[in-house]
Amino acid sequence: MSDDVQKLLQERVERITTTIKIEEPDRVPITSMFETWAGHYSGYSVTDVAFNYDKLAESFYKVAEEFEVDTLPPPLGVRCGPIYTTLGTKEFSFFNKDGVPHASIQHMEGKDIMSVEEYPELIKDPYKFIIEKQLPRRYKALDQAPDKKAEALGKACFIYEKYIANAVGKLCGTLETKYGIPALFKSSTEMPLDALMDYFRGFRGVSVDIRRNKEQVIEACEALYPVMLRRAVQNLPSGPFPFIFIPLHIPTYLKPKDFETFYYPTFKRMIEDLISFDLTPALFMEGNWEPYYDYINELPKKKVVGLIEHGDFKKTKDNIGKTITIWGGMPIDVINNSTKEEAIDYAKKLIDDLAPGGGYIFGCDKSLLAPNDANPENLKAVFKFVKEYGVYK
Amino acid sequence: MIIKLPALESELFDTWEKHIEANPELKNSPIEAKEEFERSVDEYYAMIMLISTM
Numbered sequence: 036m037s038d039d040v041q042k043l044l045q046e047r048v049e050r051i052t053t054t055i056k057i058e059e060p061d062r063v064p065i066t067s068m069f070e071t072w073a074g075h076y077s078g079y080s081v082t083d084v085a086f087n088y089d090k091l092a093e094s095f096y097k098v099a100e101e102f103e104v105d106t107l108p109p110p111l112g113v114r115c116g117p118i119y120t121t122l123g124t125k126e127f128s129f130f131n132k133d134g135v136p137h138a139s140i141q142h143m144e145g146k147d148i149m150s151v152e153e154y155p156e157l158i159k160d161p162y163k164f165i166i167e168k169q170l171p172r173r174y175k176a177l178d179q180a181p182d183k184k185a186e187a188l189g190k191a192c193f194i195y196e197k198y199i200a201n202a203v204g205k206l207c208g209t210l211e212t213k214y215g216i217p218a219l220f221k222s223s224t225e226m227p228l229d230a231l232m233d234y235f236r237g238f239r240g241v242s243v244d245i246r247r248n249k250e251q252v253i254e255a256c257e258a259l260y261p262v263m264l265r266r267a268v269q270n271l272p273s274g275p276f277p278f279i280f281i282p283l284h285i286p287t288y289l290k291p292k293d294f295e296t297f298y299y300p301t302f303k304r305m306i307e308d309l310i311s312f313d314l315t316p317a318l319f320m321e322g323n324w325e326p327y328y329d330y331i332n333e334l335p336k337k338k339v340v341g342l343i344e345h346g347d348f349k350k351t352k353d354n355i356g357k358t359i360t361i362w363g364g365m366p367i368d369v370i371n372n373s374t375k376e377e378a379i380d381y382a383k384k385l386i387d388d389l390a391p392g393g394g395y396i397f398g399c400d401k402s403l404l405a406p407n408d409a410n411p412e413n414l415k416a417v418f419k420f421v422k423e424y425g426v427y428k
Numbered sequence: 429m430i431i432k433l434p435a436l437e438s439e440l441f442d443t444w445e446k447h448i449e450a451n452p453e454l455k456n457s458p459i460e461a462k463e464e465f466e467r468s469v470d471e472y473y474a475m476i477m478l479i480s481t482m
Contacts, residue, residue, distance in 0.1 A: 111482075114482065115478070118478070118479060122479060160437075160438050160439055160440075161438070162436050162438035162440055162441050163438055163439050163440045165476065165480045166440050166476070167440075169480055170476075170479065170480055173479075173480070174479065191475060191479065192471075192472065192475055195471075195474075195475040195478060196471070199474075224481075225481060230481055233481070234480060234481050261433075261436060261437075262436065262477075263481070264433070265433050265436060265473070266474075266477040266481065268431045268433065269431065269432070269433055269470055269473070269474070270430060270431065270432070270470055271430070271431050272429065272430055272431075273429045273430075273431055312431050313429075
């Protein structure tokens with residue numbers, strides 16, 4: 036790494052670490068959730084970037100070169116195509132039956148992954164349930180005789196090693212050493228109730244279960260807790276940056292009382308445990324979290340980042356801006372459906388409202404997936420503006 | 429500091445102790461053998477988590 040790149044990297048890391056202490060750095064840091072959109076921007080399809088790690092890397096390097104970002108997420112949102120096709124996923128699809136790539140990765144909620152009668156089995160030994168029941172119901176290649184299943188898992192291990200080394204390790208390493216851009220995340224996980232919904236019972240199943248099987252839902256969240264904590268932290272270096280990415284899916288579909296009963300206990304414990312390891316949870320707060328701001332204010336101060344998707348951002352800053360760092364705010368609708376000047380005006384208001392006192396990371400409100408998710412020229416203009424206007428004086 | 433958690437309490441989560449119980453001839457293995465075994469358990473767990481919770 037050259038001295039100039041080293042200096043750039045240090046400046047960016049310091050900018051972000053100062054921001055998350057809710058102090059004013061030299062300027063507002065900039066980043067967004069670049070996912071398969073990065074490939075489209077380089078002229079590559081979803082299939083290209085999910086299956087060819089060179090094309091994936093090339094796409095992210097182009098973003099690093101052309102957009103004024105301080106950090107970039109590892110390309111986990113692009114997903115490891117070969118592992119899904121080799122195992123015969125029943126849920127994820129990268130291309131249609133004729134091999135034509137989709138505009139973005141398609142996901143159908145899994146069917147019959149876990150019945151309500153199987154709660155005791157999941158609660159007793161969640162890891163065993165995953166290996167013996169959940170995986171065979173999600174992947175055709177794991178629903179075979181033991182010898183065939185072992186062969187499929189062996190192939191998956193090889194694919195996984197190559198994916199981590201190349202698609203994640205090599206790409207993120209080059210972003211650091213060539214462009215001075217640190218990775219935004221070093222790991223990810225989900226909160227137990229989200230995991231129960233996403234990978235076991237589905238949205239409909241969990242919605243019914245919290246009415247009819249209250250105790251089992253609570254016990255399942257407790258049982259999944261160590262599994263999901265381990266997923267987040269095992270073998271990680273401690274330190275506040277890069278962050279631990281945690282998308283929050285179900286909370287805003289819950290009544291505040293149900294949130295408190297079913298979600299909040301393991302949610303708060305996960306955040307406190309991550310902080311105890313000197314890690315920074317970065318929560319993707321999907322939906323409108325305004326009814327839950329009191330819960331957010333019970334979290335440890337100045338230790339958490341929240342990517343806010345909806346709401347009145349001035350109100351967000353006033354209500355939870357002393358507790359967590361606010362990230363996001365720039366609607367991709369505005370990036371796409373406004374003139375450059377209108378988009379810049381919107382960004383200016385965000386900086387005026389959210390930047391004072393620190394604790395604000397500029398970025399789009401949603402992940403960038405499909406080709407039309409962001410007009411690149413407007414996005415570049417907005418990032419360039421924020422880099423200049425977001426300087427603390 | 430590298431974060432290490434205790435083994436998961438599960439019938440199927442492998443540990444060095446279970447491995448030695450099944451293969452007592454390995455009980456005097458050098459520490460490197462134990463460390464590499466545990467590394468492989470962690471890698472396998474990470475792969476299982478990738479396919480089960482993504």
